Amino acid sequence: MAESLAASLDLTPLRSILAAHADAGRSALLPVLLETQAHYGYLPQAVTAEIAHRLGVPLAEVHGVIEFYALLYNKPVGRTVLRVCTDPACALRGGDAVLAAACAVAGVEEGETSADGAVTVERSPCLGHCNSGVSVNVTFGKPQRNITFAHVTPDTVEELIEGRGRTTADFWSEDYVGGDLSIVTPLCGRGRRTRLVEYEAVGGMQALRKALTTMTPAAVIEAMHQADLLGRGGAAFPTWAKWDGAARAPEQPKYFVINADESEPGTFKDRVLLEGDPCRVLEGAIIGAYAIGASRIYIYIRGEYPLAIERVEAALQELRAAGYLGENILGSGFSVDVEIRSGAGAYICGEETALFESIEGKRGFPRVKPPFPTTHGLFGKPTAINNVETLAQTPYILIHGPDAFQRLGAAESTGPKLLCVSGDVVRPGLYEIGFGATLRHLIENLAGGVIGGKLQAMLIGGAAGAFATPAELDTPITFQGLRAAGLTLGSGAIMVFNDTRDLRDILRRLARFFAHESCGKCYPCQLGTQRQYEILERVASGVPLPGDVDRLRDVGWTMSDASLCGLGQTAAAAIFSAMKRWPQLFENGKVQ
Amino acid sequence: MSEVTLTIDGQTVTAAEDATILQAAGTLGIDIPTICYHAACTANAICRLCVVEVEKQRLLQPACVTQVRAGMVVHTRSERVERSRRTILEMLDSAVDLSDAPEIQAQMAEYSAQLNRFPDAARRTPAPIDDNPMYIRDYAKCVLCWRCVQVCAEDAQYTFALSFDGRGFETQIGTFFDLPMPETTCVFCGQCVGVCPTGALKPRREWLLEQGKTPDEIMELTRAERRKSRRAKK
Numbered sequence: 034m035a036e037s038l039a040a041s042l043d044l045t046p047l048r049s050i051l052a053a054h055a056d057a058g059r060s061a062l063l064p065v066l067l068e069t070q071a072h073y074g075y076l077p078q079a080v081t082a083e084i085a086h087r088l089g090v091p092l093a094e095v096h097g098v099i100e101f102y103a104l105l106y107n108k109p110v111g112r113t114v115l116r117v118c119t120d121p122a123c124a125l126r127g128g129d130a131v132l133a134a135a136c137a138v139a140g141v142e143e144g145e146t147s148a149d150g151a152v153t154v155e156r157s158p159c160l161g162h163c164n165s166g167v168s169v170n171v172t173f174g175k176p177q178r179n180i181t182f183a184h185v186t187p188d189t190v191e192e193l194i195e196g197r198g199r200t201t202a203d204f205w206s207e208d209y210v211g212g213d214l215s216i217v218t219p220l221c222g223r224g225r226r227t228r229l230v231e232y233e234a235v236g237g238m239q240a241l242r243k244a245l246t247t248m249t250p251a252a253v254i255e256a257m258h259q260a261d262l263l264g265r266g267g268a269a270f271p272t273w274a275k276w277d278g279a280a281r282a283p284e285q286p287k288y289f290v291i292n293a294d295e296s297e298p299g300t301f302k303d304r305v306l307l308e309g310d311p312c313r314v315l316e317g318a319i320i321g322a323y324a325i326g327a328s329r330i331y332i333y334i335r336g337e338y339p340l341a342i343e344r345v346e347a348a349l350q351e352l353r354a355a356g357y358l359g360e361n362i363l364g365s366g367f368s369v370d371v372e373i374r375s376g377a378g379a380y381i382c383g384e385e386t387a388l389f390e391s392i393e394g395k396r397g398f399p400r401v402k403p404p405f406p407t408t409h410g411l412f413g414k415p416t417a418i419n420n421v422e423t424l425a426q427t428p429y430i431l432i433h434g435p436d437a438f439q440r441l442g443a444a445e446s447t448g449p450k451l452l453c454v455s456g457d458v459v460r461p462g463l464y465e466i467g468f469g470a471t472l473r474h475l476i477e478n479l480a481g482g483v484i485g486g487k488l489q490a491m492l493i494g495g496a497a498g499a500f501a502t503p504a505e506l507d508t509p510i511t512f513q514g515l516r517a518a519g520l521t522l523g524s525g526a527i528m529v530f531n532d533t534r535d536l537r538d539i540l541r542r543l544a545r546f547f548a549h550e551s552c553g554k555c556y557p558c559q560l561g562t563q564r565q566y567e568i569l570e571r572v573a574s575g576v577p578l579p580g581d582v583d584r585l586r587d588v589g590w591t592m593s594d595a596s597l598c599g600l601g602q603t604a605a606a607a608i609f610s611a612m613k614r615w616p617q618l619f620e621n622g623k624v625q
Numbered sequence: 626m627s628e629v630t631l632t633i634d635g636q637t638v639t640a641a642e643d644a645t646i647l648q649a650a651g652t653l654g655i656d657i658p659t660i661c662y663h664a665a666c667t668a669n670a671i672c673r674l675c676v677v678e679v680e681k682q683r684l685l686q687p688a689c690v691t692q693v694r695a696g697m698v699v700h701t702r703s704e705r706v707e708r709s710r711r712t713i714l715e716m717l718d719s720a721v722d723l724s725d726a727p728e729i730q731a732q733m734a735e736y737s738a739q740l741n742r743f744p745d746a747a748r749r750t751p752a753p754i755d756d757n758p759m760y761i762r763d764y765a766k767c768v769l770c771w772r773c774v775q776v777c778a779e780d781a782q783y784t785f786a787l788s789f790d791g792r793g794f795e796t797q798i799g800t801f802f803d804l805p806m807p808e809t810t811c812v813f814c815g816q817c818v819g820v821c822p823t824g825a826l827k828p829r830r831e832w833l834l835e836q837g838k839t840p841d842e843i844m845e846l847t848r849a850e851r852r853k854s855r856r857a858k859k
Binding site: 078081082091092093094095096097100101107379396401548549550551552553554555556557559560561562563564567571578584587588590591594595596597602 | 660669670671672673674676684685687690705708709711712713715716717719720742743744745746747768769778785786787788789790791792793794795796799800801802809810
């Protein structure tokens with residue numbers, strides 16, 4: 034079988050891909066697998082064996098990597114692959130109906146390929162277009178292209194199949210960007226990428242020039258310290274502490290990593306930044322690399338964000354041509370360049386150590402901490418890793434000073450914050466506010482209020498977040514204010530549900546998300562996310578078993594207390610918050 | 626090597642500064658349960674059965690990899706610890722055939738884990754793989770402790786025949802494109818069978834005896850297989 038396959042395969046594309054990457058060894062595994070699959074449509078055994086041989090990776094481990102990532106296939110799939118988002122934000126807009134329509138058009142069940150090999154239909158986790166769902170990620174063509182479409186309906190999903198309409202035309206989402214402030218997002222939401230010259234025209238790259246030509250690395254870190262910039266990816270860790278730790282670590286070389294694996298359900302801010310104003314993010318990263326003395330920057334962008342990948346690549350070319358990247362940047366003697374890495378369908382790779390493993394060409398298993406990335410990060414070397422939005426904040430701090438930055442926010446939550454509002458509001462979109470504004474201001478004034486009914490609930494912080502009730506509308510949006518209310522800001526996702534929505538269905542989808550995205554490494558999460566999903570399926574159908582509430586508690590606490598990484602530790606958070614606020618949802622009850 | 630003093634379950638103990646909580650507890654005769662841990666393998670802290678409560682730490686800590694620190698106060702049987710251990714064992718029992726895992730059965734009794742705590746739970750029930758003359762792979766009994774993968778790789782043999790299929794609950798130990806073991810890099814060293822804690826990997830002869838075959842029948846079977854294999858080679 035293997036031999037006959039090999040005989041019919043043209044290995045020329047594989048050879049040229051390998052020739053371009055072979056020197057990088059195992060670290061090139063994911064890029065090579067993605068490029069190779071784009072040529073062959075999947076990863077045939079003979080082709081995979083050749084990749085393993087040339088990159089010096091054991092055969093079994095290459096197989097394990099392919100098996101881990103949802104966007105990699107070791108069996109043939111359809112010429113068009115439709116991945117329909119049915120997570121909460123898209124579900125409110127009819128994700129299930131779009132999935133059903135896609136299956137009907139293809140004549141398949143979900144997860145299957147049509148008999149003629151034309152179409153594969155899959156259910157997808159959140160695709161980060163929550164303000165413009167239903168979104169569908171589509172792979173098609175030869176060599177394959179990948180596009181994430183927005184505003185898809187049951188009537189239009191057929192047009193996404195190759196040869197039936199839309200895949201040849203541009204059909205990008207338009208993001209609504211608004212808010213009280215425009216510090217980070219002035220050049221976003223315009224339906225196109227802001228070019229370097231435009232960014233420079235409004236003062237862009239001046240912060241990098243200032244840092245490299247007038248500041249020591251230590252002074253840059255001190256500015257971040259004074260500004261009290263907290264990480265915007267979800268953990269709210271002080272940025273300066275990461276930079277300081279990596280700067281002080283004695284080992285060389287050092288790496289700077291931009292975490293653009295945005296996958297938290299309801300979150301799309303990093304995509305909007307990278308699609309609209311990538312130079313700002315990259316400027317922040319070059320400043321960070323200078324601060325810690327990194328010789329290389331990696332930006333790891335989730336595989337379902339092809340437009341962001343394309344636009345960051347274009348921005349990098351402009352930055353290199355203008356002398357902001359490469360050797361001896363701006364005559365400072367500091368040299369660094371950026372390498373883009375695409376994810377391949379794994380939420381867990383947003384966890385920093387899993388992300389390192391992925392860049393290293395492995396399954397995205399989180400590592401045991403300590404040791405921490407500042408001393409043992411990417412390739413075991415000192416590494417600073419920051420979220421996209423965090424880095425987009427840094428140029429302002431250097432130009433306008435830490436005090437000005439602090440004044441934009443509240444006491445302990447400084448600066449501006451991007452909030453991703455989706456669900457039942459008049460204007461779903463990305464809102465830039467100063468910390469301290471209330472949820473009421475965000476939802477009623479900025480997003481235009483609730484539609485389709487009265488406000489029932491808000492899910493704050495994504496799947497790993499917590500539910501708030503209308504009684505909590507006057508809570509100030511700060512890390513501390515939300516924590517005091519038993520909430521968490523997390524990644525800045527705020528999903529709004531009106532009172533016609535069945536929250537049990539939302540809970541079921543959150544549980545399914547975690548079960549799908551658990552890496553399987555530690556037992557509490559590997560087993561607990563599955564058991565939690567099964568129980569919530571019963572809850573959502575209105576017929577939980579006696580004892581299910583106790584089971585949910587034990588499973589949830591065990592995941593929260595004993596899991597190895599943040600995924601498992603937060604996999605029960607939203608469910609717990611719902612149990613506290615609406616205990617009746619978990620009792621026997623007819624579904625509306 | 627300098628030493629540190631800490632408290633475990635109210636008892637003071639002095640241990641080398643690079644010792645783990647598991648090791649320090651061992652010197653006191655305190656038994657912390659483990660599943661994935663094996664003295665000859667790299668500890669990965671994946672089963673989490675060894676979690677303990679360390680004062681001033683928000684989360685439970687895996688004793689197999691957490692290093693002791695001066696002044697540390699550890700509780701190995703607190704309510705939180707007991708709940709996590711019991712629930713992990715109950716969830717494992719709901720997913721995997723533990724009939725050949727007497728140590729885990731004893732742990733279930735010790736922690737009052739209920740059998741069938743999770744009704745209607747999906748179980749992992751792949752058919753046994755009988756693809757080589759040496760050993761059987763019955764992954765319905767596999768608890769994903771990773772020991773076999775580790776000894777096949779850098780922890781011992783550097784053979785790299787094993788990796789993983791799938792992820793999350795759907796994870797299973799697998800080979801390159803799920804090839805039968807004789808077509809992989811496996812050298813049949815048997816180390817994976819030696820470290821398997823649950824009978825998922827076992828010598829084929831033992832397995833055939835369990836299936837009710839007599840020694841004579843097994844001899845006849847293996848002879849027939851050898852003849853067949855010789856003919857295939859010619």
